[in-house]
Structures are given as structure tokens and as C-alpha cells.
Amino acid sequence: MPLLNQTVLVSIGLLLAVWTVGAGWFVLEARRRARRGEAVQRQARRLARMIDEAPALPLLVRADGRIEGPSRLAGWLGLDAMPGYLSELDAGEHGLDEVELSRLMDAVRRAQKTGAPFRLALMPRGGTRSIAAHGHLADPQVSPGGAALVWFFDFSESEAELVKLRTETSAAKADFAGLSGLIEAAPLPMWFRGPDFKLRLVNSAYVKAVGAASADVVIAEGIELIEPVDRLSAAQVARQAASRMVPIERSLLATIKGQRRALRVTDLPLGDEGVAGYAVDIEEMEELIRQFRRFREAQREMLDTLSAGIAQFDDKRNLVFANQPFLRIFSVPQAWVVDTPPFDRVIDRLRDAGRLPEVRDFPEWRRERQSWFLAREPKEESWHLSDGTHLRVVGQPMPDGGLLMIFEDRTEQLQLSATRDTLLRTRTATFDNLFESLAVFAPDAKLQLWNRRFAADWGLDEEFLATHPRADVLLNQIAPQLKRPAQVGTIAQVIQGATLERKQRSGRLMLADGRHLALAGVPLPDGNGMLTVLDITDSQKAEQALRERNAALVEADAVKTRFIANMSYEFRTPLTSIGGFAELLQSGLAGALTEQQNDYVAAILSSVERLGEQIENVLDLSQSEAGTLPLKQEKVEVFPLLTQVVQERAERLSAARLTLDLRGDRSAGSVIGDARRLQRAFGQLVDNAIAATPEGGRILVEASRKRGAKLQVVVSDNGRGMEPAILVRALEGLKVSADGKSVERRQGLGLPLVRQVIEAHGGTLELMSEPGLGTSAIVVLP
Template sequence: MPLLNQTALVLIGLLLAAWTVGAGWLVLDARRRARRGEALQRQARRLARMVDESPALPLLVRADGRIEGPARLALWLGFEAMPGYLSELDAGDHGLDEVELARLGDAVRRAQKTGTPFRMALTPRGGSRSLCAQGHLADPQVSPGGAALVWFFDVSESEEELVALRAETRKAKSDFAGLSGLIEAAPLPMWFRGPDLRLRLVNSAYVAAVGAESADQVIAQGIELIEPVEGLSAAQVARQAHSRKVSIERSLLATIKGQRRAVRVTDLPLGDEGVAGYVVDIEEMEELIRQFRRFREAQREMLDTLSAGIAQFDEKRNLVFANQPFLRIFSVPQAWVVDTPPFDRVLDRMRDAGRLPEVRDFPEWRRERQGWFLAREPIEEPWHLSDGTHLRVVGQPMPDGGLLMIFEDRTEQLQLSATRDTLLRTRTATFDNLFESLAVFAPDGRLQLWNRRFAADWGLDEEFLATHPRADVLLSRIADQLKRPAQVGTVAQVIQGATLERKQRSGRLALADGRHLALAGVPLPDGNGLLTVLDITDSQKAEAALRERNAALVEADAVKTRFIANMSYEFRTPLTSIGGFAELLQSGIAGDLTEQQNEYVEAILTSVERLGEQIENVLDLSQSEAGTLPLAQEPVEIFPLLTDVVTERTERLAGAGITLDLRGDRSAGMVTGDARRLRRAFGQLIDNAIAATPEGGRILVEASRKKGGALQVVVSDNGRGMEPAVLARALDGLKVSADGKAVERRQGLGLPLVRQLVEAHGGNLELMSEPGLGTSAIVMLP
């Protein structure tokens, strides 16, 4: 029993030991397995996390339609948890719609059966997410039994980019098409050169400009629009623009459609793609520029002719032009203007020359004038210079930002204005203090001006005249003052003649109070008419008295004339008897006479002759004044007549020690008249010359025929001469004394008779005399 127990105990012990060893091994194996499970779990979690974080999520679709996929994919499809079957992906308001689900199901079944991969785009409901599905037959290690593995990619951002790129592509294509159409339709020749700088594209305007048939011909033949300039072709200029990577613009002449035109050519580099170019026709612009230059030159020439000074500043405030009056007013040399000085320097120079107004703060004053450049309206101000010059200055802002300054010298105008004001005041004072009454009427007949005398003569009050009444209203007020009221029409005619007809008219009126008025209408230069009214009452009375006295004087003169004529005949009868008896005594009828008796008889005959001449002169003068002088009308040769007259006075000339020079010949011609009376006239002139010439003097008698056929006879001497007043008295018959000043009534008739006889023959007598130089008598006969 004990042995059994001991054996049993050993066996039990061995069993327990084996069980303990087995249990330990199992525990160790379990721990090893647990550690391996934990590693697998960690690896699975890592793989699951990697799947969740990957841009593509898998979906396993088994052959029976069951599906397995991550929760993230469920969220992409709009589910909180992944459904069990593929057909359950269509959940109404989320998931895939039936069309897309049908497409996906067909593609999955085709992959399961045939192994055909597929790719499609899916858009779940209720969101803006875009998914891309790529499916293929799953590896048997992943899922045996013909399952399909579908990878889903979230391509929402890529899709937006694709949509934007497509839109930009469409827009770029549209813009390119529009730009191509615009370039093709552009009127400017345009072209494009490739990297080799050969023409690759030209528009229709280019083709038309070079006269080609098509753009292909231009490109194939390389027809250039721009000719080489200074040894550089158009391609070489384009190469320069391409290498420098800057556009090149130049102006030159080119042949456009067979005509030489001024153009502006631009070559524009387009990176490595090539060079674009275009041509702008600037012929019209160049012509406009030339016309503008000619207009500016003509304008400046015209400004030089103005009296006002002109200074023009550009947008940079530099002086670009100044006319001659400006240079003269401000003493500026032309060379200084050529340097285009700035506005500030111009004002400084004016100030240094004393040609600016005196101001306290010159810098501030100058800044204010600089503001004229920014003004919107013209600015005008007066400048009073220290030398008394008054300038009217106008600053005219120009549209281009410049300034035009006008300097008008109004010094003389102001002086004239002051003088005019003085003259107006003087005229008003004179107007009001004239003896005549004056009134000025406008062309419409209204009274404009009047003096106090006018109102007083017609008894009109100032209040009525201040209303400037019309002439008809005024005349109706004064008609009652006339002796005959109907004569008021005379005043109306005088006013009408001066204002409307522009003629001078006059008239006379008699007033009811006995006064007499003289009217005169004078047209004024300003279109008005002046009416003058003069009270001639006293002159009328004096005129009447003078008429009476004149009638008496006329009658007395007629009596005198008749008396002189009768007395001349009465004197001639006894004088003839005296002369006859003296001649008888001289002839010895009464016996021989002694020497002294002969002298007495000669003196008697000389006195009879002189007295007879005086009687003839008196008779001729009286008849000439009465207009009854009988003149013979016969041809008279002047030079022989003058020769006889001079010969008759030879002894007298010799006795006085005077030389007489007779000039002329028979070319002097003839006149029609009375030879006896012409002889008397020329003889009287020579006698006067002999009387006025001292011993040793000289007398000149000259006869000549002037242009026009008139005969001129000049009798001149180098005697004492006469003053103008004495000469006038000599023509009236006064005798001049030896000193040429004192005068007395001469016994003979002298120069008055000569004048009467010359005028009776249709001629005239002119006397010229200078004291100390002599006297000349000029007779002109037709």
C-alpha cells in the first residue's frame, strides 16, 4: 500500500511535472502568440491608418455583391457607415444616383468576369465632391472567389482646376480668334517674324500695302514693306529689337499702295517666339504738324504786328515766344528769349529793369502769378509802373498747361481819357455859356443835348427837357411862341435835314414878342444833328439901317461917277485949248520967243500932257468901276509894245541913272485887247519902278509865254521894297514914301488903274515885295 502510494505518488509527481512543464510551455506559447497578435494588430492598425490617410480608398466588391470599404470612403459617398451591398450605394438623397451606380455595377461585373480594368468619374449626391474610380480583379490573396477591387480618388480640386483650365482654354481660343480677326481686319499693316526673323504671318493690310496677291505669296517670297534705311534692312532692325529685348520705334518714308507716305514703324520682341511689327501711317499727322508749324509761324508774325506785348509760356513754364512789342516794353533782347528762360527768371528780369509794380513781398507776389498757370479762367489786372506807364495785363491759361500773357500799354489811352474828360467838361461849360442856343437831336428825332440858352430862348423847363422829348412834341410846345405858328414846320425841316437827310439847312423865324431868330441845322459825324438858334433881332435892325445907308452910298457913288465923267469931259475941253495955244506959241505964230519963254511953253505942254493922262486915267477908272469901260478887241503883239514903252522912257531912265533890261522876243506872241490901254498899264508899272529905284539901280522887264498859253509880263526892280501892309495900300491907290512905310493919297491912280485895266482884259496882277530887296509886278494875260 505504501509502495503503491509511493509509485502513485511518483507517477502523480511525474504527471504533475509534465503538466507543469506543458502548462509552462503553453503559457510561454500563449505569451508568444499574444505578442505576435499584438504586432499583427499594430501592423493592421498602421495599414488601416495608411489606407485612411492615402489619397485613394479601396472598395472590395465580392462576387455576391457584398462590399467592404473604409469609413472614410463612406463619408465620401455621403454615408455614416459603409453599406453591406453594392446596390445599397443608391440611398435616395445621398450616395450614387442610379445611372452612375448602374455604370459602376456593369464595370465591376465585367472586371469580376473578364478581369477588364475600368476607370470612370463619379459625383455623389448632395455634394460638390468629384471621385475617380479605378477598378480591376482583386488578387486571390486579398479576396478569393473573383472579387473586384475598386480604388476611389478624390479629384475635386483637380476637377476644378481642369474646369478652370478648360474655361481658360476656351477663352484663350476665343480671344485668339478675336485677336486674329482684329489683326486681320486692322487697317494697319501688321506682321510676325519667327525666331529666324523671317516673315511667318502678315495681315490683309500688309498684303495690300505691298501690292501682293495673298499672304502666302508675301511669306513665300519674303516681301518686305519697309525698305532698308542707312544700310539696315527691316529684318536686321527686328534682330536688334530681339537681341536687346526692347521695342524699336522709328519714323521713315515707305511706299504704301504705290504712294510714298510718312510712317512710324514699331518692332516688338515677343520673347523667344519672335518679333511682331506694325506700321502706323502718320502722313496726315505730319501734314497737320507742318500746317500747325506754318500756322504758329503765321500767328507769331501776326502777333509781332500787334501793339500789345505777347509772351507765351509752355507747360513747363518756360518762355517760348515773345513778340516785338513785349521786347520793346520790357527792354528784353531777342537772344535772351531764345534761351527759353523760366517764368520766375522772366519776372526777375522785369523787376531788375523796373518794369514791374512796386510790391512789398515780391516772392509772394511772384507765387501768386505762378498760380495763373493753374487757373480756369483768364485773369486780368492793372500794372502801374514807377515811370508812369500803365499796363493792362491779361493771363490766359492754355489747354496744354501753358500761359499766354498779354501786356497792353494803356498809358496813352488813359491820358487821352483824362484829356477827353477835360474836353467834355470844357465842352459842357462852353456849350452852356454860348450866346447861341444849341440842341442835339438823335436820328430818331429825340432831344439828346441842350444848353441853358436853348431852354431860356424857348421858355422850356429842365424837367420837360430831361425827358428827352421827340422833336414833334418839342415843336408843339414852342409853336404858340411864333408870330405865325405854322412856321414851326421850318424848324422841323431843319432838324430833319440835319438828322435824316444829312444836309445843312437854315431858316428864320419871327416870334410873337418881336424877336427874330436864325435857325441852322448841321449834321454831326456821330449821326446826330445840331440845331443852332441865334437871336438876330439887333442885327436885323442894324441890317435894315445898313441897307438904307448902302442904298444912299450906291446912289452917291453913282452921282460921283457921273460927276467925274462929266468933269473929265469938262476938263478936257479947256485943257485942249491950252495945249493948242501953247503949241501955237511954240511954233512961232505969235512971234519968236525968248529962251525962257520957250522953257515956259515946254513946261505948259508937259503939264498939259500929264494932266491929259490923269484925266484919261480917271475916266478909264470910273468907267471900269462902273463896268462901262470900252475896250478894243484887236490883236496886240506884246514884245514890240513893251519895246515902245521902254523907248519912250529912255531919257527919264538916263536922267535917274537907272539901267533897264528888256528880255524876251516876238515868241511871246500876241493877245487880244486894247493896245492903248495895255500900253498905259505897262507904262504905269515901269514908271512906278523908276520912282522906287534909287540911282544906280536896275529894272527888269521880261515877257514870256507860259505853259497853257498864258502870257506873263514881269516888271521888277531892286529898290527899297515894301512891307505887306504898305503893298496892300499901294494897290488901293496910296502913295508910298521913300522909306517904304508912310503912305499918302497919291495924285495919280497908279496901281489901282493897272489892276483895273489888266482885269478888264481877263488877266490878273500880282505884286511881291521884300523890304530892302525890291518889288516885282507880275501881269498874267490870257
Template sequence: MLLNHTALVVIALLLAAWTLAALWAIVAARQKLRKADAAQRLARRLSRMVEEAPALPLLVRADGRIEGPSRLAGWLGLDAMPQYLSELDGEDRGFDEVQLSKLGDAVRRAQRTGAPFRLALHPRGGRSLGATGHLADPQIAPGGAAVVWFFDFSESEEELGRLRAEAQQARSDFAGLSGLIEAAPLPMWFRDAGMQLRLVNSAYVKAVGLRTAEDAVAQGVELVEPSDGLTAAQVAKQVHARKQAVTRIVSATIGGQRRSLRVSDLPLGDEGVAGYAVDIEEMEELTRQFRRFRDAQRQMLDTLSAGIAQFDDKRNLVFANQPFLRIFAIPQAWVVDTPPFDRVLDRMRDAGRLPEVRDFPEWRRERQGWFLSSAPREEPWHLSDGTHLRVVGQPMPDGGLLMIFEDRTEQLQLSATRDTLLRTRTATFDNLFESLAVFGPDGKLQLWNRRFANDWALEEDFLATHPRADALLNRIAGKLKRAAQVGVLADVIQAATLERKGKSGRIALGDGRQLEFAGVPLPDGNGLLTVLDITDSQKAEAALRERNAALIEADAVKTRFIANMSYEFRTPLTSIGGFAELLAAGIAGDLTPQAQEYVAAILTSVERLGQQIENVLDLSQSEAGTLPIAQEQVPLFPLLTSVVQERAEKINAAGLSLDLRGSDAIGAVTGDTRRLHRAFGELVDNAIAATPRGGWIQIDCSRRGGKLQVVVSDNGSGMEPTKLARALEGLKISGDGRMVERRTGLGLPLVRQLIEAHGGTLELLSEPGEGTSAVVTLP
């Protein structure tokens, strides 16, 4: 029983151990089942995630076998994933030969070197795939396998293509806009947020005088000068801060010229500020010209006799000239307020300067309609004081009205006196000493006086028919000494009426009378024929001609006599001078002091008389046209210097000062040195003689208009016009109408003859109290 009990205990223990082991096994199995379920669920989730992932893996083993999801096969256009990489080329599906070769090379390189790769692949079917490959983790696939992840970029490729197209369009638009800005004739620029120049166009570069846009940006050269204490960048900064465009007019120097520019700065959000400048110098100049034209026009309108009133499109008076203010007694200050048209008419009515009308409001409304008229309106205004106005209303293109008030009162008065004037004219014509006849353009006789009928012995009844010129000349032809000369009268009448030219002539009548006639074109288109009996004057003229011929012959005899006498005087004068020089030299013995004075006086008188004889001889030869003139180059300034030096003692003795102006640069003249020396010496001598002690003499030598001019001036007393008139004797009158002076003696006439013999002119100017100037001009 004891054994049995022990056996039972052992059995019980074994059963208990077996039970525990069974329980442990059950618990362990349950734990394994739970782990297996969890792993299975994880695998399903991972598989689902892979299926739904945007990237699909492809495992490529070292032997070329591949593993991948069926979804990847769908991306490649395959029904199922093949076993080897080379089987991904499925003729019309999968990769083509080039794409597959590219993928295979990249995979093998990654398997050998472990280098990752990226590829863009395009399988048949139009998809776009991105492939990223690397060496697989040994836990995933040992033995040098590679994992390639594929991304489907088809939709992204379409979006990318669209974005590329938009970018290309944007680039094209930007290039076009940039080209437009670059080709724009006005300067343009862009500033960044820091208000620094970033872009400028060619017009900007040219305006600032640089070579390239890069230079302008790098140097920060501004086109616009500071204005009101603000630089261009500071103004742009204000525009950027306020987010509001600003346009202003400033001045700038472009191409060395000051120009007016309209500058606009435009904010471009946070990017910066753009700007451009428009050259408005021409427009500003046109505006200034318009203002000057308007001012000049209004000044011109003030000089007219007609009243002018200008109303604008709002019917306000904007301008009235002085005749308008005078006619209607309106002060200038009232016009400054630009009163409306109605008020202007009311003021005219109050001043009694409008015509009397029954219904003034209606009359005023009719005048207001002139503003809307398409054609000018004109009407007469008869005022109560007898004034007659011609009123014209001219509508303006801008909607305004220009009113012109012409005072015709005097015209009516002139018209009233016209008949009186005509009668007066007829009476005047009839009492003239000349024969007068007026012919119209058609050749008919219009007017004539009684003397015309008497000179040609024409009947009044015939003239009253206003005959044509040819019929009139047929009547006159029989009274001429030679009837054929009537054609001369016909030519004169035709020239005065049709050709509008004046002609004249003389004609002889059969009774011995001499008539002088002339044709004069008249302003009204007619021609005036004047005929004057010059029979008596012809006789007097013949007598004067005979007397003049006698005087000319007498003058020639006088000239020859003077020339001969000059030669006759020279011989004894030479002897007197020679003997006096011998006495002065002591040939006849020593002379007493008093005798020496007498001899010196004789020599001085001989010299003066010799000069006068030379003057008379040269003057007579010049008047006779036989004065010999040498042709040589004469430096003028040295010649004048020699003349002054010869008279230095004489000038000092007279207490005068002499100023010689000029230089050798003025050149030379062609002529006779001796006679030019005498001519200028005579002018200086005359100036010395006419200038009081303490006075001055000035000689100015210059070249004017290709000619040499010498002016000898002094501050003497001058001469009165009456004395000058008596002393002229052939000298000129100055260009300003003052008489020129001719001083006493033969000096000045001889100077004139010598200067004119050299092709020059002599002009003397003198005024009382202001001295005398002799102006010599030589070619």
C-alpha cells in the same frame, strides 16, 4: 634521215612562221578591237553630248530627206523624226505651213548658194526656236546637204518678254517722269560726269531766254550766276565729289528781273548731278514785308499810351514798348537778353510795380497759366503808389502771350472830377447869351439852360419832366408870329439828332422879336439846338444895308464922273500936244535951246498925262463893265518881245539887266493886242521903277496846266506886310499865305482889270529884301 631532218626543219620553220603570223594577226585584231571600242565610246559620248546640247542638228539632204535626233522631234511635238523635211508639218504638231515654208526656202537657198541663214521659228505647242543653217561639210554629208542647228529659246523668250515688259514699263515711267519734269514750273537740269549740261526742261529754257533745250545744252548757258567765286558747274563738281546734296540761295536774272532762287544740286551716283531751282522771290518779299510790318507794328506800339509786352512760346520776353519800360522802370538793355516770364515778374516785384499779394509764388503760377488759356484774361492791378493798371493777357496762336498794361489812374481821377465838370457846365450854360437845348435821338429834351426857358417862357417844372420835342414844340407854337413855323424847328431838331446834319433858320415871335436858331449834331449822338435873339442886330443890319446902297450909288456916280472927265481932259490935252509938236517942228519960228527943252518937257508931260487919262478911262470902263475887248489871236512871246524892245533904252539908262525866257512854242491867247501890250508894259515899267541900279528883271513865259503863265520878277527891295495890306485894295493873297503887293499909281489896278477882262488872274508876291514877282495867268 638527212631528208627527214631537213623536212623537219622546214616544217619547223613553217610552223614558226605560221605561229608568228598568227600572233601578228592576234595583235592586229586586238588593236582593231581597241580602236573600234574607242570609236564606239567616242560615238556614244558625242551622241550624249548632242542629246544634252542646247542646240540640236538637223541634216537636210539634197533630196529633202532629213536626219535628226529624237530630242528635236520632241521639241517639234512629234513622236519621231520623219524622213522628209515636208513631213515636219504634222497638222496639230510641228511647224505650220508658213513656218515650214520659211524654213524650206532658207534650206534650199543655202544648198544652192551656200549662204548661211538665221530664222526665228515657232512650232505648234508654244515653243520658240532659233534656226541657224549652212551648207554641210562634204565629209559629213556629200551631195549638197545642209545642216540646220535648232536652239530652244522658249525659256529665253519668256525672260525676253519679261525684260521687254520691264523695259516698256521703264520707258513708260521714264516718259512720264520726263513729261513731269518737262511740265514742271521750276527750272530743272542734269549734268554728266564732266559737269556739262545734258538735259534741261522748258522752264529752264524759258528762264535763260532761249528757244529750245538743244540750244541751251549746246551753248552751255547757265541759269545760276557765279556765287562766292564759284560757278554753277564748280559747285556741282563739289557735290559730285562729296556725294552730298547742297542747297543754296542765289540771285539770277529771269525775264529782265532780279530774282532770288533756292538752288539744289543732287548727286546721282557716277552718272552726274541733277539740279533744280525754286523761285523764292515772292517768299523773300513776304519775309521782308513781314519784317517791315513787324518793325512798323512795334514802332506803332511804342507810340501807344498802354504798355505792351510780348512773350514767345518759350515764355521769354521778346518785345516791350516804351510805355511798358516806363511804367515798370525797366531798362531797354535788360529786355535785349529776352528774360523769361518769371524773371520779369520778379523784377516788377522788386521795383514795387506789382500789387501786394499774400502768396507771391502761387500768384505767379496762376499768371503762368495764362500761356495755356484759350481765352484772354483781364484783371486790375492796384499798385502801392496809387497807380491803377488794367492788365489783359492775350494768348497767341503760336503759344506765346501778349500782355497789355493800361494805366487808368487818370481815368479814375477824371471820373472823380466828372461831377464837378457837370456842375461847371450847368453854370456855364446858364450864363450864356444863347438859348441852348440838347435833344436825344429819341427826341427827348436832355439838357437846357436858363436862357432857353426865359426866351420861350417855359416853366422849369415842365422842362424837368424831359418832354419829347413834339410836346415842347406844342408849347412854343403859341408864342410864334405864325404858329405853322414851328415845323421848321421840328425839322432842325430831327436833322441834328437822326439825320446827323446841321440846319439853321430864323423865326419871328408874336412880341416882335427875331430869333436865329441852328441845329448841330453832337458826337455822342445827341443834337444841340441853339437860339439867339437877333432883334437888335437885325435893326443894325438894315441900317448898314441902307448905307451900303448909298455908297454903291455914290461909287457909280464917281465912276461916271471920272469917265466923263477923262473924255473932257483928252480934248485940251490933244490940243496942247499938237501945238507943242508944231513949236518943236519950227512952225512958229526957230526956238532957242532953252525953249526947245521947255517944248520937249511939255511933250513928255503930255504923253505921261495922256497915258494916265487912258488908264483912268480904261479903269473906269472896266469897273463899270463897259471896257471893249477885241477877240483876236495874240502870239504872246512876240508881244512880250515888243514890250521889252520898246523899253530897251529905259532899261539901259537905269543900269538894269533884263532876261526874257520863253519861245514862240508857247502859243497864243485870244484877246485884245493893244490892252495886253499895255498890261505887260505897266508890269515892266513898275519893275524898272522898283529895281535899283545894277539890279535885274526877269520875264518868264511858259505853259502850265493848259494855261499860259507870265512871271515878271525883280530883285528890288520888296514891301513890308503892313504896306502891302494897305495897298491891297482888292488884289489876292498868295497860296502860301504871304501878302501880295500892290504898287503905287493906277498902273497895277488897271493891269488887274485888263487881265481879268481877258479871263485871267494877276497875283503879286513880295517879301522885304527879296524883290517882287507879278504872276499873270491867261486861259
């Protein structure tokens, strides 16, 4: 019993121990499972939370059509709660419409049967939400039996973005198409280079400029429009623009359609895409610039020729140009203008030089002139300087904001105006005190000016003349005072000739009271005509008396000429007898003569010869004055004739210790005339030279043929010479005194006869003399 109990107790103890251990194990396992369940629950809640926060929501569609999905998906579909079946997603005004649901159900069935995935875009009713459905066959661990798992994505924002992108893409395509068309139609060459800086795109203008067949040919052959400049090709310049990431603009020459043109070329870097470029033809602009420069230079050269001073200021109010009159008026050096001083400095300098008018408030005065830059109309004023200079100043605002100032020196003009006023008053006073009647008529025949004598001579009223009547009205008032009123037309012709025809005309009239008037019309420089009327009644009487006296004198001169001619012939007979008897006595027919008697006879013969020459001179002179001098028409060799004249006077030249130089030869030629009278004329010139030349002097006789086939003979000496007035008197037949400074009645006829003989042969005689240098007689014969 005790053993059993002991065994039983042991067994019970073991059982209790085992139970205790098992209970403990069960307790521990239960706790472990509880902890695992809590972890699973936490994980499930976390996964559910993640699904709620996920951008995609799942929908499990079983084979029998039942569905499982989060409530958030119901909100996306516009439902209050998820329905039990897929077909219930169409809830009338909410959920999917029939078309959308049919598409979804067909896709789900296809996926359940074939396992083919699908993608759909769904638009629930009554909203703007866009949902993308991506479905496939579900994993058996998720749902066995051929269920389908559909993931829904809300891409409403992405759809809006896609719409926006599509719109922008469409607009970009349209813009690109328009831009491409614009570039293609652009008249200037344009191109695009890729990252390798080779041509990738060119427009039609580029193709035409290089003369290529097409753009493909240009790109394929790499035909460049721009030639290398400074050893840099167009591609290298584009590379520089891309490396610097800044546009490069340059001006150069290029050949466009076979012509050299000026271009402005621009290379524009476009990031990693490449470099674009275009060329603008600036040839016309360059030509305009050159023309503008030439115009400006010509304008400034023209401004330098003006008498007015010109100063030009730019839009910054700096002096950019001043012509020479400006520099002269204001004593400004050219170097100072080159520095382009501002307007204020220019005014200050003019003030320091005393070339501005005196003003009380100079700063205010200067500000007023600065306002001329902003004026809309030209400003004009007068400057009276301290030295008496009067300037007219004009400020012309320029369209570019600058100012052109013109300084006209009117000092002389004002002086001339004052002088003109004085002259007008003097003219009026002179007109009124002349003995002639004066009247000035305009081209329209209106009376402009008249003097008091004009009104008095014609008996006209001053009030009538003050109306400046026309000539026809005035002549109607004058006509009754004429002896023959029809002669008023003579006055009209004189006025018309002076005003319209610009010719001088004259005439004479007789008044009814017996007075005689002389008319004259004179064209005036201002286009008017002046009528002068002079009372010549007394002069007419004196003229008639002079005519009668002149007729008597002419008759007396004719009687004198005939008397002299007759007396010359009468003197020849006894003179010839005296000479003949003297020659007989000299020859010894009457017996031998003593030495003294021979001297007397020689003196008689010399006097007879001289008296004969004087008689011949008187006869020739009288015949010449009467126009009856007989001249032989024969060929006369001039140089031999001059040689004979000189040889005949060899003894006189030797006795007077004079030297005579005869120049010329037979090349001087001949003339047609009277040899005897020409010899006497040249002999008289030589005799005059001998008489006027002191002892030891020199005489020159030269014969030469002038241009135009005229013969010239010069007889000159280095004697005392004569004053011009004395020289003229010598040609009139007066004898010159020994000192060459006075004249007296000479014995013989000399130079007057020489001049008449030379002129009778169609030639001229000219005397030239300088006191102390000698006299020259120049004879020109045809």
C-alpha cells in the same frame, strides 16, 4: 576484426566527413538562398513602391478576364479595392460606366487577339479625374497565355491645361483674326518684315498708298512706301531697329496716292520674328502746326501793336512772351525775356525797378498773384505806382495752366477823365453865360442839354426841362409864343436836320411880342444835334438901316463911276489941244524957240502923255468896275508884244543902269484878247520892276507855254522885295515905300488895273515877294 573496425571506422569517418561537408554546404546554400530571397523580396517591395509612386499604374488582364492591379488604381477608378474581373470595373455609382467599360473591353480583346496596341481616354463616374489607358499584348514572361497589359495615366491636370490651352488658342485665333481684320481695315499703311527684313505682309492701305494691284504684287516686287533717307533704305532702318531692339520713329515725306505727304513712320522690332511698321499721315497735323505758328506769330505781332502791355506765362510759370508796350512800361530789355525767367523773378525785377505798388507784406502779396495761375476766373486790380502811373492789371488764366497778364496804362485816361469833367463844368458854365439859347437833342428827339437862356427866351419851367421831353412835346409848349404858331414846324425841321439828316439848317421866327429870333441846327460829332436860338431883334433893325445905307452907297458909286467916265472924256479935248499946240511950238511954226523954251515944251508934252495915260487908266478902271470895259477879240502874239514893251523902256533901263533879260520865243504862242490893253498891263509890270530894282540890278521877263495849253508870263526882279501884308496892300492900289516896308497912297492905278485887265482876259495875276530877294509877278492866260 580490428581491420574491419578500422575500415569501418574509416568509412564512418569519411561518411561523417562527407556528411559534415554536405551539411556545411547545405547550410551555406540555405543561407545563400535565404539572402537571395530577402534581396528578391526587397527588390519586389522596391518595385511595388516604385509602381505606387509611378505616374502610370499597370493592369494585367488575363485571357479569362481576370485582372491584377495595384489598389491605387482602384482609387483612381473610384473603387474601394480592385475587383477580380475586368467586367467588375462597373460598380454602379463608381468605376467606369457601360460605355467607357465597353470601349476598354473591346480594346483589350483586340490587343489579346491581334496584339494591336490601343489608346483610350476614360472618365470614371462621380469625379473630375481624366485617365488615359495605353494597352498592348503582355510579355509571356509577365503573363503567358495571351494576357493584355494596360497602363493607366492620370492626366486630369494635363486635361485642364489642355482645355485651357484650347480655350486660349481659340481666343488667340479669334484675336488674331480680329487683329488681322483690324490691320487690314486700318486707314494707315501697315506692314511686317520677316527676319530677312523683306516685306512679308502689307495691308490694303499700304497697297493703295503705293498704287499697286494687290498685296501679293507688293510683296513679290518688294515695293517700298518709304523712300531712302540719308542713303538708308526702309529695310536698313528696320534692321537697325531689330539690332537695337528698340522702336525707331521718324518723320519724313512720302508719295501717297500721287501726293507728297508728311508721315510719321515707326518700326517696331518683334524679336526673332521680324519687324512691324506703320505710317501715320501727319500732313494735316503739320499744316495745323504751321497754321498755329503763323497764328501765334500774327497774334504776337498784333499784341505788339496794342497800347496795353501783355505778358504771357506758360504752365511752368515761365515768361514766354512780352510785347513791346510791356517792355516799355516796365523798362525790361528784350534779351531778359528771351531767358524765360520764372514768375517770381519777373515780380522781383519789377519791384527792384520801382514798377510795383507799395505793399506792406511783399511775399504775401506775391503769393496772392501766384494763385492767379490756379484761378477759374480772370482777376483784375489797379496798381498805383510811385511815379504817378496808374495801371489796370488783368490776370487771365489760360486752359493750359498758364497765365496772360494785361497791363493797361490808364494814367492818361484818368487825366483825360479829370480834364473831361473840368471841360463839362466849363461847358455848362459857358452855356449858361452865352447870349444864345442852346439846346442839344438826341437822335430820338429827346432834349439832352440846355442853358438858362434857352429856358428864359421860351419861358419854360426848369422842372419841365428836367424831364428831358421829346421835341414834339417841347414844341407844343413853344407854339403859343410865336406870332404865327404854324411856324413851329420850322423849328422841328431844324432839329430833324441836325439829328437825323446830319445837315445844318437855319431859319427865322418872329414872336408874338415882336422879337425876332434866328434858328440854326448844328450836327454834333456824337450823333446829337444842337439847336441855337439868337435874339436878332436889334440886329434886324441895324440890318435894315444898313440895307438902306448900302443902297445909297451903290447909287453914289454908280454916280461916281458915271462922273469919272464923263470927266475922262471931258479931259481928253483940252488935253488934246494942249498937246497939239505944244507940238506946234516944238515944230517952230510960231517961231524959233530958245533952249529953255524947248525944254518947257518937252516937259509939257511929257506931262500931256502921262496925263493921257492916267486918264485912260481911270476910264478903263471905271469901266472894268462897272463891267463895261470893251475888249477887242483878236489874235495877239505874246513874245513880239513883250519885245516891244521892253524896247520902249530901253532908255529908262540904260539910265537906271539895269539889265533886262527877255527869255522865250514865238513858241510861246498867242492869246485872244486886246493887244493894246495887254501891252499896257505888261508895261506896267515892267515899270514896277524898274522902279523897285536898285542900280546894277537885274530884271527877268520870260514867256512860256505851260502844261494844259496855258500861257505864262513872269516878270521878276532882284530888288528890295516886300512883306506879304505889304504885297496885298500893293494890289489894292497903294504905293510901296522905298524900303518896301510900308505903303502910301500911290499916284496912278498900277497893279489894280493890271489885275482887272488880266482877269478880264480870263487869266490870273499872282505876286510873290521875299524881303531882300525881290518880287515876281506871274501872269497866266488861257
